[in-house]
Amino acid sequence: MKFPLISDIASTSVVSVDITSSVAEAIGMMLDKDHRNVIVIDKDCFKILTVIDILNIQKNKLDLSVKLSEVHLDIVPVIGREKNVLDTMEYLNNSIEYICVINPDKSLYGIVTHTDITSNIDPDTLMDNYRLQDFLKLNRRIKWVKKDTITFDLLKTMANDAFDNAVIVEDMKPIGILTTKDVMGLIRNKNDLNVSVSEYMSTPIETVPRNSSVKEALEFIKEKHYKRVVVVDNKGNLSGIVTQKELISLTYSRWATLMKEYQKELSEINNILKDKNKEYETLASTDSLTGLYNRYKFSELYLSSYLAMTQRHNEMSMILMDIDFFKKVNDTYGHNTGDNVLVQVSHALLKTLRNIDIVCRWGGEEFIVLLPTANLENALYLAEKLRVYIEELDIDIVGKVTASFGVTQIIEGDEMEDAVARADEALYLAKNSGRNCVKSKLAV
Template sequence: MKFPNIYEIATTSVVSIDINSTFAQAMEKMLANNHRNIVIVDINDFYILSIIDILNIQANSIDFNTPLRDLQLLKIPIIKKDKNILETLEYLNNSIEYICVVNDDHSLYGLVTHTDITTNIDPDTLMENYRLQDFLKLGRRMKWVRRDEKISTLIKDMIDNSYDNVVVVEDLKPIGIFTTKDIMRLMKNKTNLDVEIQEHMTTPVESVHKNASIKEALEFIKERHYKRVIVVDDNGSLSGIISQKELISLTYSKWSTLMKEYQAELHEINLMLQNKNIEYENIASTDSLTGLYNRHKFSQLYLSAYTSMVQRHNDMSLILLDIDHFKKVNDDFGHNVGDKALVQVSHALLKNLRNIDIVCRWGGEEFLILLPTVDLEHAMHIAQKIRQAIEILDIDIIGNATASFGIAQVIEGEEMKEVINRADKALYLAKDCGRNCVKSEIDI
């Protein structure tokens, strides 16, 4: 069993357009290529404009000359083309149907959809002994209507409830189906939509018996290039609908039970999980805004640095700094501007410190710096250097900002909170002295 790479299964015949184009241009290009969606390209981000989006935009009477960047479009996740198909699984657990595939230079390579994944599944690995009727509860979100339902009314319901298809039923039996593909065709031909669905539904309906296996259902979808399976009982009455996404989910469940038989693949997955664990550990250790260490990680690193200080009989100092009048920045310019200021200050800290120094966003506009092998006098010089670097920063919108500093030297035998408490007192003294200055514990 082989798990293919993304570039092997991605659809490369993708229609795309720049985000600075207008909605009218996107729709024209979409209809000309007979596609139900179009990829919107915005430098490093990608969005999708679907036929349902077009209907929603028309229903809200939005100007067709509106730039695409001004529309609320769905941002789609990105994956590099050399990644393994297994790395798409997390996206299949939610409502996202598309994953954007990019080259190494981040240019658009193609799209991976549920259809692409389904088409590349080996039926020999599927659940031949499980029947569709065992999983019909998966397709509980189903819309069915009578043949005299008006298309104009139906489309509104499809938009409101995010249905991509409806089944037309008569005497409990499916006699037709109407999908977004049909809507695309009607829009392209500028067809009057205030007519009964029976005039434009796809008929007859191809269905699968509820006793069919998952393997048979997937083969049915692959052969006909369908996005769903309509399931009927012995009498031909509608039992339910199962989407290809749900079938994919069942398929991967089967694959997971076969993992033990394929050691090479299992090793590959273990490596992937290890990398994921490292990624998650980094996320748990850092402040999401600045990328600096958070309180929890700082406390861990402090203990390690303290042990080294004791063993080697070195000095160690701690700097606590606070951006001056930061509340006023948030009040005057908003929190988004304030966040940008915090990020710029963080960069200034890292630029003026050594690799062995430990920097943490302690909370709000407060930062904590641990300086291994540095005594109090040397820490004062470092703090002054940082203070000057912040003072000359040209911060977006705000302009210039200043910071106040409190310094304490770590003493063997005391807890971290005691050192921080002394640095905090020195910081408050710096504020009382007019801010934008450095004070140490000896000044208290």
């Protein structure tokens, strides 16, 4: 098996502008070239202006004549054109779906997207028995709205929450989708945004059943040239969305297995990965910002901890916590400061909890903690201890932050999503009770 070089799969049809260009010039190039983003060259650094950035610029009524250097733009990771496609794995935890490909002299050669990577994965190497419904048990949040939602309100929400798509439903059945491509059309045509989103959604929407395999989902994406699959249950109700990026991440474990099984045929890959195995294992199980476990690893650890609990007749509990008003921190001080808050809160969790406790960044400003051997009373005590410790932190620039906590005890027969749902209900109660407090939810 031979994986292609980055130069073989990169797209060289890239719209790029200099950091000294104005926002208006960049938007004009995007519209002229019918692109949903533009690469911004800032000396040896590459940044990106996306549709979501444009929505935020319009929402904040920013003067379009300002220079791009005055706008906060995400930095795009880079990779040499001589690298192997397998080397892109280390970038998959990055929220940006593009990688800039550079020449030996550091100039821009092109870009690689998740679509490019997906198109170069052999479906026969995928986990044929890994079903989408198993992945969706992680309860991944998606954006869905009813068909009479006003387009302007939806675009505002997409900008605030950084969603690149929204599924439109009727009686929980998906009837359309609005993606960044559709948004670019609205911007180009200067459409009336004070009408229902059903006027502009892409319809009909093609879906896949939740019992499909990862292989089938990837083949569907490649055939349709989509960036995501919309998943439905056997009644046609919306179950979730799976992106290219998530499918790529799932394939890595299958690749690792093949590498061990076919030593001779895969000697080239084994040489590439000789010094990277530990790095990839860490990448697959940890959150890149905080160093805590990620959702995939947490799901694995939940199963092993649950099995130990039932075999030893122990008790076990769960805490779901959310940093209060975190969006205000990002809006006031910027995302770099927000990231620093997440890191310091992560350190506080590790310092306060026991060695046997399992801590995970659940997503955004949410963290989840599994407490082996702890009953509800012990879990409430630990949650309150965490609440006080976080409240007393003195964080650079921001000062003080608080957090809300939802606690539940795990009982025999609990699926992970059942326990998470109860903890989430308790967290919702804590937020409605004024935040900065601890609430619990018992299993029925």
